[in-house]
Amino acid sequence: MNILIIEDNHQKLQSIKETITEELSERSITPSISIASDLAQAKRYICTTLYDLVIFDMFLPENSSSTNERDCSSELIQEFSISKNYQTEAIALTQFVISEIEDIQLFNLSGITVVHYAEDLNWKLALKQKINRASQKVRCDFLIFCALSSERGAYQETNCTLGNKKNIYGMNCQEVEIDGSRGFIITPRGMGLVNMAIISSKAIELFQPKIVAMSGICAGVQGESNFLDIIVGKTCWEYQTGKWKDGNFEQEPYYAELSRSLQVDLEQSSEDLETINHLRNNLYNSALKSMKIRIAPLSSGSAVIADSEMMKKIGMQHRKMAGLEMEMYSLYESAAQSLSSPLVFGAKAVVDLGGVDKNDDYQEDGCIISARYITLMLKEQLKKLKNHS
Template identity: 35%
Template sequence: MAEFLIIEDEAEKRSSIENEIRAYFGDPGIQFCVAQTFAEAAKLIFERRFDLIVTDLMLPRRKGDEPSDFSDNLLDFLSSSSLNSSAVVVAISQFGDLIERQATSFKRLGIFLLDYNNQSDWRTCLKVCLQRVEHKQTVDFAIICALEEERVGFREVEGDATFGELSRYHGLDCRDISIAGFNGICVVQPRMGLVDAAAICSQILSLFRPRLICMAGICAGFEGEVELGTLLVSDPSWEHQSGKWKGEDFKLSHYQEPLQNSVRTILSQVIEEDPTCQSLTSDLPELYRSLERAAAIMPTVSGSAVIASSDKASEIREQHRKVGGLDMEVYGLYRAAAIHSDSISCFAAKTVVDLANEAKGDDLHHAGAVFSARFVAKAIHRILSD
């Protein structure tokens, strides 16, 4: 169900707005969050995500105060609230001079500014906004995979998880998926690589507004640092190709994207509770063995090319003394999520299936994808339940 915030201190006007919304959705039981002061509105805008915000322009600053113009503050708050950057916002005021003064500023932010005295116009425009809310799809989480064989791994996630139907939304290759009562989508990129990963991540965040976005799948590891079959959570990630060539010398531009500390703490505890991950791999004979630690949070590096060369892998490894994994997408995901909003939980967990050398093969691909999918499902449940 969509989330609605009504910022209005006058009971009669607030009731008229609520009745319009209830009538449109045909549900008399719809619940609203209500703010009757500027302080209440500010708190809700920064703490909760809403699909529709309907607001007045005159409101008491605090309980007991006289109503005053808070429209400039409202614009500042709405433009800086990462949680509500995609919310549909409608401002309805009965003060014509205030509407005229703020018309340009509100239009610039895509906010509808309506005159409450014109009953027909504001009701009609509100219905148009409600249509936008009705057709906007939101999910709790989104998973990105570079390959279909990585997404197929989620078929073998056990417990309270459902691998749903295929769907297309704005050209995205989606499959519905639910985990422990949370609803999400799993999207396969059109092509491998960090450019597609960044583009798809940005599109998903704008279209579906998930609380969490992550990546599952397989990757390469660095020999001597990790063993085949180890699951790596990337922290930090960077692009090994970013820098400057001068003659025969390459100077790396070391731009890193880390895990959020809150996400890292949860994932670290998930790993510590079952460091051998035998609960996730006991039916995968290719991976099931006595490893003291089958999962780790380690630095990983991304690039646009498949690496199957010991020499090239050694060259990349010199960029960080503790780098554990090599893939083609994670940095694009992390960077896009960081630019979009610092309130979105984001992580990547991939299984090492080769060592980026000439012996690179696909024998571990399926088992690695299943291991990653199971860990990611477990992590999603823990993060969203926190």
């Protein structure tokens, strides 16, 4: 359990730490406690690290070289509200009488409980209640989204460890572990952009993951991709946005993109023969002999396309478009608009070329190789994140 204590009074700090240790020792939980003793340090910690519980003091020195305390509550609250900790359990312990605090409403609006710190020890009960709530919150290192149960089932053919399926706040989740990191594979109620936007936004806000990903299958674009190629969405957009005018549809796509650093990592791994061999291990579809990992533009829409002419029209939105699928743009936007700002990427295997000759010949292998790719890339990125933390 990761806890931040913002406090410059040594005696008060020791009392808070003793209370935390006393409460968590009963559950055999060893907390990781960070201490911020001035405003500058507190703001830095709040902005850079995700905590399970933040304990505020209102009066602090400006920085480590200052000895004069002042009321820093408005700056702390503002920083907290726009940081990755905006949903973290929080409590302010103050030696001032609550009724005399002028900006008490600012704390209430930010979800921060304000408690009077005094000798009657009622503050301990309030703090223990916060500790209990924080310890019960479900957080994870990563999330994987699959639009279909067959896409999620393909993770049985990967090196990850699958756990129990759970109904968490109405979401269809399955526990998964990759190289010691824990997460969930989540399947929405149905396919399409709307279902994915709802479930991914809800899950990202609830679980606060470091990285989110998507695997599955898609249609390829003739000339830009082939059967069982894996397409990683370098750029994603919804092809259905625009305006109908005088019987014609004027396109107005909005784009979401990979982070530049993540894109470089994925591009480098796409050229690795060992990675390719890992993906097609014990699979014997002839198309796998020439499969490639393509970091390329990919379009999303809620309709299944089985029309080559429609594929051409959609392809006009980006001359290098390599694939068409139904959910990835929503995931990219959900991650981008979340204050927790997780890394995000999606990878789908080509199982048809968007024409009338759709069939199931490539779907099973497509689900497997995309799941293996996501597992492998998550392992590398989670290791990188741990090294940088």
